[in-house]
Amino acid sequence: xxxxxxxxxxxxxxxxxxxxxxxxxxxxxxxxxxxxxxxxxxxxxxxxxxxxxxxxxxxxxxxxxxxxxxxxxxxxxxxxxxxxxxxxxxxxxxxxxxxxxxxxxxxxxxxxxxxxxxxxxxxxxxxxxxxxxxxxxxxxxxxxxxxxxxxxxxxxxxxxxxxxxxxxxxxxxxxxxxxxxxxxxxxxxxxxxxxxxxxxxxxxxxxxxxxxxxxxxxxxxxxxxxxxxxxxxxxxxxxxxxxxxxxxxxxxxxxxxxxxxxxxxxxxxxxxxxxxxxxxxxxxxxxxxxxxxxxxxxxxxxxxxxxxxxxxxxxxxxxxxxxxxxxxxxxxxxxxxxxxxxxxxxxxxxxxxxxxxxxxxxxxxxxxxxxxxxxxxxxxxxxxxxx
Numbered sequence: 001x002x003x004x005x006x007x008x009x010x011x012x013x014x015x016x017x018x019x020x021x022x023x024x025x026x027x028x029x030x031x032x033x034x035x036x037x038x039x040x041x042x043x044x045x046x047x048x049x050x051x052x053x054x055x056x057x058x059x060x061x062x063x064x065x066x067x068x069x070x071x072x073x074x075x076x077x078x079x080x081x082x083x084x085x086x087x088x089x090x091x092x093x094x095x096x097x098x099x100x101x102x103x104x105x106x107x108x109x110x111x112x113x114x115x116x117x118x119x120x121x122x123x124x125x126x127x128x129x130x131x132x133x134x135x136x137x138x139x140x141x142x143x144x145x146x147x148x149x150x151x152x153x154x155x156x157x158x159x160x161x162x163x164x165x166x167x168x169x170x171x172x173x174x175x176x177x178x179x180x181x182x183x184x185x186x187x188x189x190x191x192x193x194x195x196x197x198x199x200x201x202x203x204x205x206x207x208x209x210x211x212x213x214x215x216x217x218x219x220x221x222x223x224x225x226x227x228x229x230x231x232x233x234x235x236x237x238x239x240x241x242x243x244x245x246x247x248x249x250x251x252x253x254x255x256x257x258x259x260x261x262x263x264x265x266x267x268x269x270x271x272x273x274x275x276x277x278x279x280x281x282x283x284x285x286x287x288x289x290x291x292x293x294x295x296x297x298x299x300x301x302x303x304x305x306x307x308x309x310x311x312x313x314x315x316x317x318x319x320x321x322x323x324x325x326x327x328x329x330x331x332x333x334x335x336x337x338x339x340x341x342x343x344x345x346x347x348x349x350x351x352x353x354x355x356x357x358x359x360x361x362x363x364x365x366x367x368x369x370x371x372x373x374x375x376x377x378x379x380x381x382x383x384x385x386x387x
Contacts, residue, residue: 001026001043003383006036008048008369011055011339013358022053024365027383031361046385048369051377052335055343055358056091056366057320060173060350061133061222061250061278063096063294065285065319070095071104071295073111075118078129084286085127086386088319089376091366092128092356094172098295099136099147102159109134109167116170125384128366130352131172134163135221138176138186139201145226146314147201148295155186164193172350175200175221178212191216196349198250201226202237209240213247219349222280223249223266225257225313242269248349250278251341253326254318256305260330272337276345277323282306282315325374 003024010020010032021033023042039045063070066084068077078095085093097108112132119129136147138155155176164171174190175198176183190197199209200221205228209217220227220241228236241247242265249270251263257280267275279285284292284301292299292306299306299314306314320342327338340358347357355364365383370376379386 001383002041003044003046003365003385004037004039004042005046005048005053005367005369006039007050008053009051010053010359011336013340013344013360016052016336020053022359022367024380024383027365029359029361029363029365032359044385046378051369051371053359054339054368054370055356056368056379056381057089057324057342058130058346058352058357059085059090059093059279059281059320060276060346061096061135062093062281063098063315064283065281067283067287069283069293070097070112071100071108073104073107075111075115078112078115079126082127082129086379086381087376089321089368089370089379090127090319091368091379091381092130092352094131094133094350095129096133096135099139099151100295101151105137106163106166109163109171113166113168113170117168123382125381125386128381130350131170132167133173133175134171135175135200138180138183139226140177140180140203142203143177143201143226143228145201146294146297146299146308146312148297154180155182157182157185157189160186160189164195171195173198173219177202177204178217179204179208183212184215187212187215187217194351199237199241203228204237206235206237206240209237210244213240213244218247219276220247220249222252222257222278224262225252242266245274248274248276248345250276252280252316252318253277253323253330254304254316255326255330257313257316263327263331267331267333272333272340273345275341276349277320277327277338277342278346279318279320279323280316281318285317285319321370321374321376
């Protein structure tokens with residue numbers, strides 16, 4: 001199967017190629033061309049009509065959308081989530097369980113593992129689940145946010161080992177608080193397993209987090225949120241992760257979780273390669289305001305903001321295409337850099353950048369076409385277009 005996408009502005013890692021064309025062969029990007037290309041050798045031709053062609057977005061931190069949640073532990077919930085993601089330009093994602101009872105976390109992990117195994121045998125043209133992001137339960141009680149407090153605990157290597165085995169090595173990211181008892185051993189173990197360790201829901205002081213970075217922490221979970229506040233005398237986790245080039249920082253760019261100035265500060269500190277856009281979306285995403293669930297708790301959504309009864313933010317209703325738009329229009333990031341933050345940077349975080357995350361010859365043809373408003377006009381997954 002040979003496909004040509006013509007008449008598009010192609011967003012590569014290095015530039016935006018205006019009036020370009022791109023060829024796909026057997027699901028892989030085979031060439032990137034300037035101007036028009038001969039059409040006679042292709043089985044399918046897509047006219048991009050002067051819109052943007054970008055790599056599909058990769059949402060590594062999201063709990064649910066469109067009425068479903070990863071913790072439901074059903075194929076139906078993952079299929080619904082994947083279909084909704086696809087409509088919003090996300091061609092692959094990590095399923096994100098959160099803090100609940102161990103048996104519920106295990107059920108969610110087992111379900112994702114079985115789903116991934118089934119999809120590998122008979123892939124469908126929908127957003128792909130690349131693995132699991134374990135957000136909890138190894139967190140600070142002081143910075144728990146919307147994580148249910150009754151299930152929060154210290155890290156335990158044997159328990160983590162069992163969860164990884166249960167996932168069949170599909171756990172890609174583990175978030176934890178590095179100051180907790182048992183965290184040092186857990187970070188070293190996860191680092192040796194090649195799993196990304198993210199500092200999250202932490203009350204850690206600067207020196208504690210820096211030590212965690214030395215051991216293997218390379219990411220920060222939803223920067224500023226669920227963290228000890230920055231102080232000029234005790235910079236804490238925020239000071240540690242913003243000033244260490246080994247750490248990438250997730251940002252929820254919805255205009256609710258963060259002030260634009262805080263995001264601008266993060267971009268100045270980390271640069272275009274150090275920011276990962278995430279949605280942290282929960283089941284209300286794509287639906288109207290109302291009452292929903294997250295981690296077994298009641299969440300009330302009003303004007304798009306999801307909160308517990310006490311006012312604590314509880315995930316978001318953000319989609320990643322809106323996050324990219326917000327980065328451009330709220331923060332002043334260039335379009336190509338905002339796209340990188342939603343595609344190549346998350347791909348690097350989970351070790352998938354050799355085949356996904358950017359428009360380069362030899363990579364998977366997971367692509368999206370969108371307009372100036374970041375409305376998704378067409379999605380291509382495995383080199384197959386969604387009509």
